[in-house]
Amino acid sequence: MCMQIVTPRDSTTQHDLPNKNMEAVKKEEMKKGPWKAEEDEVLINHVNRYGPRDWSSIRSKGLLQRTGKSCRLRWVNKLRPNLKRCFFSGCKFSAEEERTVIELQAEFGNKWARIATYLRGRTDNDVKNFWSSRVKRLARILHNSSDASTSPKPPSRRNKGQNVKPIQCFYPPQVYYFQSFGLVEEEVTTASSSSSKILPYSSSDQVDEALRLSESGIKLEHQPFSFGTDPLMSEPHIANQQATIPFYPESRELLARLDNPYYYDILGPAGCSETLFALPQPFFELPPAERRCRHVSKDDEEEEADVFLDDFPADMFDQVDDPNQSP
DNA sequence: AAAAGACGCAACCGCCGGAAT
DNA sequence: GATTCCGGCGGTTGCGTCTTT
Structure with a gap:
């Protein structure tokens, strides 16, 4: 799985951008692909501090080059507490x-x-x-x-x-x-x-x-x-x-x-x-x-x-x- | 040993509805 | 009331791993 760097181009991505930062962000690169441990850590810290909300602010604050949707998805699907983990065979559906x-x-x-x-x-x-x-x-x-x-x-x-x-x-x-x-x-x-x-x-x-x-x-x-x-x-x-x-x-x-x-x-x-x-x-x-x-x-x-x-x-x-x- | 196929999974995309402006 | 923004959701894709041939 290769890391991919793209610029925002679709309407969905632009919807995530606050107006005030739109021009600036357009010049930035949006990161996609697998999450790194450091990114997870940043996301977890944000949630610990502000709760699982304001996903878009994670980028507007310059914490991560990820869309709000991507952050939310990462949290909901992987980082949220009490998820079944794959340490052994826990992921398999019983x-x-x-x-x-x-x-x-x-x-x-x-x-x-x-x-x-x-x-x-x-x-x-x-x-x-x-x-x-x-x-x-x-x-x-x-x-x-x-x-x-x-x-x-x-x-x-x-x-x-x-x-x-x-x-x-x-x-x-x-x-x-x-x-x-x-x-x-x-x-x-x-x-x-x-x-x-x-x-x-x-x-x-x-x-x-x-x-x-x-x-x-x-x-x-x-x-x-x-x-x-x-x-x-x-x-x-x-x-x-x-x-x-x-x-x-x-x-x-x-x-x-x-x-x-x-x-x-x-x-x-x-x-x-x-x-x-x-x-x-x-x-x-x-x-x-x-x-x-x-x-x-x-x-x-x-x-x-x-x-x-x-x-x-x-x-x-x-x-x-x-x-x-x-x- | 290599190729092909099956499988599981993470992550992205597009649509939608509700809230905010 | 119209527009914009955000978050949620379902569909889909791409890739790594494992098994079979």
């Missing part, structure tokens, strides 16, 4: 965070900043990047699947070392699609118990898109999947678990048009809204009226904890320490 993002994306759309408020230590950029990479992966999977290759692809590097048979990487791409875009209600069944999580809603647009994908000739495989084989779920990788994918009634009716036996086989009982998956509370806002009321039975909760949580990274519990606590 399975719980992935589920939360998927569900909230289905509920709110691409409102990354809003979604990020539900994930302690995550920024909108984190969520956006996570979603973007997930969509890219999905697109690639769909593309590969539409090639209709009969020979299964080997596990991606994300599955390396998980002792997964390559063939298991294939379950219907549409399921990936629906999961990623919040269409499905997923029921996770273990040997001794079951729990379910309900994704918020299914829009007709999403179903239409799914139908379009189906009509484009995407190959379907007739087999269940396990968590350990989901190329889009980085963790946990729990073997010997299978999931059925029931849909909401209206989605089901549309999906029937897919005319594929897979869906008829995997559809579970409709309207199974009794066992519900609990979303974390937002950390920076409290819109209780918009939160869907969910509950998990005690047995299911304990069982899920036994089966799932032991394999989760410890930091994933950061977000559920105290749901009532809001900074």
Whole structure:
């Protein structure tokens, strides 16, 4: 990544410039690219002194040759306290965070900043990047699947070392699609118990898109999947678990048009809204009226904890320490 | 060992809405 | 009321790293 020095030229940059300094700054060079430690230090000192505001004044005071927007972005995404760091594997989204993002994306759309408020230590950029990479992966999977290759692809590097048979990487791409875009209600069944999580809603647009994908000739495989084989779920990788994918009634009716036996086989009982998956509370806002009321039975909760949580990274519990606590 | 591809991430860009003038 | 400025947000890009071939 190379450092880049440019002069202000676009309207956005000029908007950041106070009028009184416009002429002077036009002659100056604006610094872009990666931040140096010294610049971070200057920015942190400024925030410590004046608070996270008046970003433009950082340049007008001659402290940094950065736009106010750049300063704000640096602070929000990297320097702000209580962000999850990448010292070890802390940056990676936990399975719980992935589920939360998927569900909230289905509920709110691409409102990354809003979604990020539900994930302690995550920024909108984190969520956006996570979603973007997930969509890219999905697109690639769909593309590969539409090639209709009969020979299964080997596990991606994300599955390396998980002792997964390559063939298991294939379950219907549409399921990936629906999961990623919040269409499905997923029921996770273990040997001794079951729990379910309900994704918020299914829009007709999403179903239409799914139908379009189906009509484009995407190959379907007739087999269940396990968590350990989901190329889009980085963790946990729990073997010997299978999931059925029931849909909401209206989605089901549309999906029937897919005319594929897979869906008829995997559809579970409709309207199974009794066992519900609990979303974390937002950390920076409290819109209780918009939160869907969910509950998990005690047995299911304990069982899920036994089966799932032991394999989760410890930091994933950061977000559920105290749901009532809001900074 | 080298090339290609996948992936994660930081940072920039453009648009927008609200506040200030 | 119009204009300017600032900050917030979502989309996108570019680059380094890692894995696979």
